[in-house]
Amino acid sequence: MARFRGRGMASVNYPIGMNLGGDPSQALIHSNPDGKFTVALSAIDLGQGMKQVTRQVAAETLGVPIEDVYVDTADSDTGPHDMGSFASRGTHRMGNAVIAAAREARGVLLEAAAEELEVNAADLVTDGKGNIHVKGAPSRSITVRATAQAAQFKQGKTIAGRGIFLIPLSSVDPETGEMNPNTAFAHACLVADVEVDDETGEVTVLGMNSAYELGRVINPKMVEQQLVGGAWMGISHALYETPEPYYPNPDHGPRDFNEYLMPGPGDIAPYSIAILERPAPDGPFGGKGPGEMCANPVLPAIANAVYNAVGVRVNDLPITPEKILRGIRANGGAKPQARRGGAL
Amino acid sequence: MAKVPVQFRLNGSDRAAFADPADNLLTVLRRGLNDFGPKYGCGQGTCGTCSVLVDGELRLACLTLAASCEGASIETVSGMADGPNLHPLQQAFMEHFAAQCGFCTPGMLTAAKALLARNPNPSRDEIIDGIAGNICRCTGYEPIIAAIESVARGAAAGQRR
Known part of the structure; x- marks a missing residue:
């Protein structure tokens, strides 16, 4: 009985968003009398960082400090319409909607400031620190806060903006079958090294290396966080997690967290990532977003690594010890496959 | 009742x-x-x-x-925080981006605090053991471990001074 090492790789071209009847996101932004801005979205931050990313995008476009922007995703009943947080669409779709809303709000903000300063709005710029001044004449300035108060209490203006970003429905051409469901693709390649025990059927992930091309990385630490965490979800989907281990037979399914296998802090292996940035022409500041692609290439890479290690091709997930042992038995023993690129 | x-x-x-x-x-x-x-x-x-x-x-x-x-x-x-002053672990969790959705964070911080109270200078394996009872569904264990390690190292450096 022995442990066999194997290496597998997978590449992915990943579409951002989806196209089932069109893919719109809306954003609404308004200023409060204290000069701070509220961004209303109906897409929910599930922990992937959408609130932070849309906050950065809004602050950058409005030209105000990031501390002065609050993103509210509290209520999809009262908020503007959104398709939702899925299909890795958050950064791209909501980011673009927020840019559109912030541009309109910025236009009203500068008009209100122009009225106070008695200048032309086209001559005004923001310094990103909460001030608006005449281009080339920083002393002729007014704070965003004073502008918001003047708009609210003197001018009777609403500093607000509406934004929508829509990828319209792309129908299939009946003659050619062609369609254009997506405007932005992200890309990745991932290599997984594993060790398979031919006695227990257990797979240990020794390490992973990957390269991700995500467009402009709007928040580098959050991208890293998402890629690392998502990769572990991929490992978990590949090796551990399933609600129905004998699908379509529902028996022996996990009933709670004690029986549903999830990776813990002791299960992590070294993982290095190279992040490449090729800004998307239609992305918010060029961003596409990592999204589900963090996990996607991990599954085929591990399946390939298991095949490389012991010659067992498991076609349904998760790749459990039972499936590996049955495969090894069917093959009459572990059959390590050839590997290009030298030893692990 | x-x-x-x-x-x-x-x-x-x-x-x-x-x-x-x-x-x-x-x-x-x-x-x-x-x-x-x-x-x-x-x-x-x-x-x-x-x-x-x-x-x-x-x-x-x-x-x-x-x-x-x-x-x-x-x-x-x-x-954990002393008024507006965050506990060193809270500060380190912020600096290391050790929270994603944040739902596990209260338990992680508490487990880390208990660990450092009984073992001020834990090894990486001891840190992993210290938070082994806590699940992070965002699977962001690496920055959590790094944050706890940084506090342990900082405290150890403080003791040496």
């Missing part, structure tokens, strides 16, 4: 609540005393997000009977 009074110290203040004898500590903290720091995750002691310290010992509030805490000193994540 008749409710019974339960008194204990919570984050340094004397608190009292009426609890059903079968109520767990988590229910009394959250519903009775409005301390929403410890979270309700699985309710069966698997996920660790309800972790609190009872007389300095790491405990799962969802599996601890509130009545058994009579007279005890309970620390939750809500009492």
Whole structure:
């Protein structure tokens, strides 16, 4: 009985968003009398960082400090319409909607400031620190806060903006079958090294290396966080997690967290990532977003690594010890496959 | 069932609540005393997000009977910061981006605090062991481990000075 090492790789071209009847996101932004801005979205931050990313995008476009922007995703009943947080669409779709809303709000903000300063709005710029001044004449300035108060209490203006970003429905051409469901693709390649025990059927992930091309990385630490965490979800989907281990037979399914296998802090292996940035022409500041692609290439890479290690091709997930042992038995023993690129 | 009074110290203040004898500590903290720091995750002691310290010992509030805490000193994540000054672990969690959705964070911080109290200079493996009872569904263990390591190293450096 022995442990066999194997290496597998997978590449992915990943579409951002989806196209089932069109893919719109809306954003609404308004200023409060204290000069701070509220961004209303109906897409929910599930922990992937959408609130932070849309906050950065809004602050950058409005030209105000990031501390002065609050993103509210509290209520999809009262908020503007959104398709939702899925299909890795958050950064791209909501980011673009927020840019559109912030541009309109910025236009009203500068008009209100122009009225106070008695200048032309086209001559005004923001310094990103909460001030608006005449281009080339920083002393002729007014704070965003004073502008918001003047708009609210003197001018009777609403500093607000509406934004929508829509990828319209792309129908299939009946003659050619062609369609254009997506405007932005992200890309990745991932290599997984594993060790398979031919006695227990257990797979240990020794390490992973990957390269991700995500467009402009709007928040580098959050991208890293998402890629690392998502990769572990991929490992978990590949090796551990399933609600129905004998699908379509529902028996022996996990009933709670004690029986549903999830990776813990002791299960992590070294993982290095190279992040490449090729800004998307239609992305918010060029961003596409990592999204589900963090996990996607991990599954085929591990399946390939298991095949490389012991010659067992498991076609349904998760790749459990039972499936590996049955495969090894069917093959009459572990059959390590050839590997290009030298030893692990 | 008749409710019974339960008194204990919570984050340094004397608190009292009426609890059903079968109520767990988590229910009394959250519903009775409005301390929403410890979270309700699985309710069966698997996920660790309800972790609190009872007389300095790491405990799962969802599996601890509130009545058994009579007279005890309970620390939750809500009492970690000293007014506006964050606890070094909280600061390190921020600096290392150790929270994603944040639901496991109260339990992770509490487990880390308990670990450093009994072992101020843990190895990486000891840190992993210290948070092994806590699940992070965003699978962001690496920055959490790094954050705890940085506090341990900082404290160790402080001792040497």
